[in-house]
Amino acid sequence: MRPTDTSDPTHFHKVVDCQWACPAHTPVPEYIRLIAAGRHADAYMVNWHSNVFPGILGRTCDRPCEPACRRGRVEAEPVAICRLKRVAADYKGDVTGLMPAVATARNGKRVAFVGAGPASLTAVRDLAPLGYECTVFDADAKAGGMIRSQIPRFRLPEEVIDEEVGYVTRLGDNIGMRLGVRVDSLKALLAEGYDAVFVGSGAPRGRDLDIPGRREAASRIHIGIEWLASVSFGHVDEIGKRVIVLGGGNTAMDCCRSSRRLGGTDVTVVVRSGFDEMKASPWEKEDAQHEGIPILNYLVPKAFLHDDGKLTGMSFEKVAPRRDDEGRRQLVATGEPDVIVPCDDVLIAIGQENSFPWIERDIGLEFDRWSLPKVDARTMQSTIPHVFFGGDAAFGPKNIIWAVAHGHEAAISIDRYLQGGNVADRPPPGVTVSSQKMGIHEWSYDNDISAALRKKVPWRDLETTMKDIKLEVELGFDPNLAYAEAQRCLNCDVQTVFTPKLCIECDACVDICPVDCLTFTDNGDEADLRARLTQPARNPDQDLYVSDILKTGRIMAKDEDVCLHCGLCAERCPTGAWDMQKTLIQMSHAGSSCQHRS
DSSP, X not given: OOOOOTTSHHHHHHHSHHHHHSTTOOOHHHHHHHHHTTOHHHHHHHHHHHXXXXXXXXXXXXXXXXXXXGGGGTSSSOOOHHHHHHHHHHTOOOOGGGSOOOBOXXXXXXXXXXXXXXXXXHHHHHHGGGTOEEEEEESSSSXXXXXXXXXXXXXXXXXXXXXXXXXXXXXXXXXXXXXXOOOOOHHHHHTTTOSEEEEOOOOOEEOOOOOTTTTTTGGGEEEHHHHXXXXXXXXXXXXXXXXXXXXXXXXXXXXXXXXXXTTOSEEEEEOSSOGGGOSSOHHHHHHHHHTTOOEEOSEEEEEEEEETTEEEEEEEEEEEEEEOTTSOEEEEEOOOOOEEEEOSEEEEOSOEEOOOTXXXXXXXOOBOTTSOBOOOTTTOBOSSTTEEEOTHHHHSSOOHHHHHHHHHHHHHHHHHHHTTOOTTOOOOOEEEEEEOEEETTEESSOOOOOOOOOOOOOBOOHHHHTTOTTSOSBOOOOHHHHHHHHTTOOOTTEEEEEOGGGOOOOOHHHHHOTTOOEEEEOOOOHHHHHHHXXXXXXXXXXXXXXXXXXXXXXXXXXXTTTOOOOOHHHHHOSSOOEEEEEEEEEOOOSSHHHHHHO
């Protein structure tokens, strides 16, 4: 193998697994250290630069960072990264003075945004300070999109949404919020002469279920996301005692928990899959069960039962998973009698779809066979060069953090396009490297790798939360709990950096390494070398760190996948061949960095 090029930011970026897994690439260890130091405002701004909505995401993010967390490889539970993000938001104080200066000069370019959800607001946040005139259209009276309409207030208080949306909309008078204005024609919008258009309209249509009884009992059968929006905006404040929620995603979990707070005393979730196969996040399922909501599995809806149009229940066919001759999994009827579940209301939460009746098919915008616009996954550009998509409108329903990532990428493309550049030319991340050495055996970061159990987030008592649908359930960490949880972080952004010319090949680092991730051996191709390490490197998605040829003709190979960044190798090394260096990686957004590269 060739020696690892440590000047390439990608190598050490991948080693910071949590940051690499985050779609917006938030510098997770950096803000966790700031929280441990009590610098909550600084931690908030590190988040705000990357993910724009720290207080919102600290309550609602799907947490792709946590399964990637290195702590989860030595203990059962990863660091509570998402809930620490909320700590930064809860204790930041007044950060208005830390926000970017309000844009005063305009660059003469006008950009329209369809939808005021997280993708559009992220792109506005990046473009407005550069002088672009940004006009945001949304049919709702308040900005926020699905953040405001589909997430219940007991998970996300209204004041948190207002605050963080406000940080974006107050970035300059070149941001025009056209709220309560529905865009009914993309052709008409393009005719208004905008230099670019960004479509962040979400996936606003919930899937229906066309089975017998649907039309006859329609008055008590509701589409989940539409019903949640009606609850959020105060149009619905009650539901029947017996409620069935169809679906196994996060929307279904929000529907069943909301139903409990609006009068549903017998709320049941029914899914056709197994419990472990449900799309809902594990913690969302746990929260529903904690509130006394049963989840019935392997039941396929057959019919809505009704008495002269009055909904009385549903019938379900019992199925079981089977593998066919080719190993494909199928759900096969068991032949058992149908399961009858009585109900007064049904909420259908079996998925969401994109809906673009307002986009004409004769304007040059190409769609795929699923009626989704053809969008470049890197640049977010459509087949009309100055029309860009992001969030659920681009690739279907995902989480808020994905919408934020799309907004950043689209803003880079819009800026490049309107400044006459190549949208495929993406700006590289900024990388700052600094040694953490303070003394022979001292580091300027906490390198304790001892076992520490994940701290539990306090909840309000169940009886109280069931009485008020707007009362937030989770209380969040206080500063003491936050400090204890922050100490569990292994500081994966502090890297073990090797200098071959200083190495005397004494193997002291190999002897002291607690996870046997270091090997001095003959070089070879990657597959051969991975198999010959002290502990075979079994994760091909994480690179090996390979040194140049040493004096004996051997090389040093380190499995980056299992290294704990404890620094023991650097403490033990008698020649200083090992050093611990912090690599702060910050993704570039729209602006001067885009122009600089070209």
